[in-house]
Amino acid sequence: MTPDDAREVLAAARRPVALTGAGVSAESGLSTFRGPGGLWNDRRPEELATPEAFAADPALVWSFYRWRRERVRACAPNAAHHALAAFEAAHEGFVLITQNVDGYHRDAGSRAVIELHGNLMIDRCSECGAERPADPRRDAADALPRCACGGLERPGVVWFGEPVTRIEEAFAVAGEADAFLVAGTSAQVEPAASAARVAKRAGAAVIEVNPEATPLTSIADGAFRGRAAALLPGLLGGAR
Ligand SMILES: NC(=O)c1ccc[n+]([C@@H]2O[C@H](COP(=O)([O-])OP(=O)(O)OC[C@H]3O[C@@H](n4cnc5c(N)ncnc54)[C@H](O)[C@@H]3O)[C@@H](O)[C@H]2O)c1
Ligand SMILES: [Zn+2]
Numbered sequence: 001m002t003p004d005d006a007r008e009v010l011a012a013a014r015r016p017v018a019l020t021g022a023g024v025s026a027e028s029g030l031s032t033f034r035g036p037g038g039l040w041n042d043r044r045p046e047e048l049a050t051p052e053a054f055a056a057d058p059a060l061v062w063s064f065y066r067w068r069r070e071r072v073r074a075c076a077p078n079a080a081h082h083a084l085a086a087f088e089a090a091h092e093g094f095v096l097i098t099q100n101v102d103g104y105h106r107d108a109g110s111r112a113v114i115e116l117h118g119n120l121m122i123d124r125c126s127e128c129g130a131e132r133p134a135d136p137r138r139d140a141a142d143a144l145p146r147c148a149c150g151g152l153e154r155p156g157v158v159w160f161g162e163p164v165t166r167i168e169e170a171f172a173v174a175g176e177a178d179a180f181l182v183a184g185t186s187a188q189v190e191p192a193a194s195a196a197r198v199a200k201r202a203g204a205a206v207i208e209v210n211p212e213a214t215p216l217t218s219i220a221d222g223a224f225r226g227r228a229a230a231l232l233p234g235l236l237g238g239a240r
Pocket of ligand 1: 020021032033034100101183185188212214226
């Protein structure tokens with residue numbers, strides 16, 4: 001499949017669906033987990049992004065997330081996020097499934113977004129579940145954030161070992177897809193990666209954008225090696 005073929009397949013799809021991962025935000029300046037710069041103070045994020053880590057040392061886990069929030073506030077959506085938002089505006093029925101927690105797809109204007117791993121910019125009470133938007137002043141304070149009920153708040157993300165959000169809906173949408181674009185994900189975190197397999201089994205054309213091969217490359221009908229911000233505007237630019 002050439003890039004022109006992929007553009008036509010996406011433009012003509014009745015139910016185009018995209019799955020994005022950390023690579024889509026890499027060019028905004030947010031590091032991926034598995035690429036260069038994926039460490040924080042010599043720790044692997046996988047060691048900090050767990051309920052066990054939070055229970056053992058909430059201050060350590062919060063300092064990791066407060067640092068990530070600073071990065072999100074300091075950077076902005078890039079051409080890949082904008083291309084996906086523009087595609088949604090022009091293609092009714094398009095749904096975007098993302099593993100990203102930075103909220104940049106919504107910031108860029110995407111509305112039909114399934115955030116499988118929650119949102120970094122939300123504080124959620126670990127006792128009563130109440131949520132509120134992250135506040136830079138609260139994040140700058142020494143004290144850990146507490147809910148009105150007295151419970152310790154946590155970042156509104158899904159941690160390793162926790163159930164992802166809206167996965168049934170994501171699989172249902174993937175099963176309806178006739179074109180399925182996978183961009184910027186290493187496809188190593190389940191069940192997100194399986195959404196592409198569900199789509200493939202249901203007959204969708206799978207189109208991958210990533211500088212490197214992934215476990216999904218073997219099922220891709222078109223695999224385009226490159227950066228999302230460089231390739232997505234072209235692939236998503238076709239008129240229906
Ligand atoms: N921005 C974010 O929200 C963010 C950042 C880091 C990690 N995460 C979390 O990391 C977990 C890991 O899964 P993942 O697959 O999303 O990330 P990952 O770190 O495992 O993989 C990133 C992938 O992006 C590719 N990539 C790097 N630069 C790219 C670019 N410019 N354009 C396109 N692709 C590029 C890499 O080759 C790699 O395959 C997820 O749970 C996600 O919630 C999110
Ligand atoms: Zn509470």
